[in-house]
Amino acid sequence: MKSGSSQQPGHSTKADAIGTSSPCADCRVRQLNICSVLLSAASGEEILPGKESDWQDHKATRAHKNIKSAGERSDQVYVICDGWAFRFVQLPDSRKQILSILIPGDVITPTRLFDKNVRFSVQALTDLRYCRFASSILRAKLIADLAFLDAWAKLLVAERQHNFGLLIDLGSRTADERIAHLILDLKLRLERRGMMVERSFAFPVSQRLIAAATGLTPEHVSRVMGSFRRAGLIENGKGFLRIVDLPGLQRIGGLNL
Amino acid sequence: MKSGSSQQPGHSTKADAIGTSSPCADCRVRQLNICSVLLSAASGEEILPGKESDWQDHKATRAHKNIKSAGERSDQVYVICDGWAFRFVQLPDSRKQILSILIPGDVITPTRLFDKNVRFSVQALTDLRYCRFASSILRAKLIADLAFLDAWAKLLVAERQHNFGLLIDLGSRTADERIAHLILDLKLRLERRGMMVERSFAFPVSQRLIAAATGLTPEHVSRVMGSFRRAGLIENGKGFLRIVDLPGLQRIGGLNL
DNA sequence: CGGTCAATTGACGAATCTCAATCACCGTGG
């Protein structure tokens, strides 16, 4: 079993205004995701960085472990600190449908604030560190802090938009288009989290997973990725991917709406 | 052009506590959707049934008219009073991908509260009556009334769950399964709104639309529906559908998770 | 009564799946 620890290029600044007792102190995406609202000193009384306690704790998991399984109940909201994961549902015929691939900074369970039932499973794709927030605290903050409500709503709206994009992919687009779009989507999201160097980025996603996400078979994914490589659109090796011809890839996988 | 006005079976009670100056007075789904929270007297000061004014108004549209187009901006939340509609995105090759079919009582644009940008288009499927609420008022209510916040969140969570179901359909299931599931899903939702009589219900959905929703072609939808009919699973005629063999249909299209 | 559109049916073709074999890689145990 390979331990695909996600060694993203680039290293964040270490010293920070935040207390050093929390792992958030040297989180590299803290300023770039929901945590920027969550941990800002101005935003609440109880939620202050530096004192990890009843409202927040951190955990780690090995790659390929399930973090949560569909049907469980939970009172916590998870946020990825480092590593990748994915949401999926297990179908009766042992196939998986991947609902989303999650990168550092993503909220794993954004609706857990309102719905304790977990409707899907989540599995670590690489070794993973994540943070758990107590739903009750976040809920309190939600109604106390308008900026937080807005930020959270924006999160949900963005996820909905993303799901619509997936529906378009699976409903109306060819294998080439789906895979190109998936790559471009990940590129964009990683870019926003400062996890791209030049045109390449960490890519711990097996073709089996791409297949489960795009509704294709691993064999077909292999054929398509191979053709992309031969066409000079991408390069990829163990755990990374580089976009060689961005316009070309966009011509195939861009959502031209 | 056929004017498929949705004549659902069953007629609601007419006299009601609500003022008669609002069309809501004899709305048949008022107790069964978000309006039950919105219009309840206990839930706010300004929002009271009977006085239609700055926070609410009603409109009507003919079948096949676009209510909203992707890219527009709007400050209002729409709720369907009567008739059917659908959300879709127009693809560059003139294909449509249907995102959801909307029945009476559904909120057309639940995220408009948080995001003025409209990301998809909405078209009336039948002649339609709908209600428009001012986002600003609803937002105020959201933070003032915890029950309303919960109800709205539940709405969004349910829609997300529904989208996940669609993703599973489009990603991992055959044409038969997708269509059976679509029928069963509509059956369930209509049931909850009290719009089913025995096993049959109004069904103003063309095969072209089913095709656009399931990611198939109209021809293939015709073949599948025909096979369902010949197998004694369903009966359908102009504007209605009857489920003859529910267990049989569920064996095909049930989400066996 | 002609025109349009949805539904249906058939024949054919294409995209993708299935099955199967091979190769490369990697960690493990001898």
Next chain:
DNA sequence: CCACGGTGATTGAGATTCGTCAATTGACCG
């Protein structure tokens, strides 16, 4: 250090589902 076993990627050949194209029918409508 090396053989071994497992997994992922690749490639090929044939099967299947579904799409495309085309023609027909029937309903509705002006």
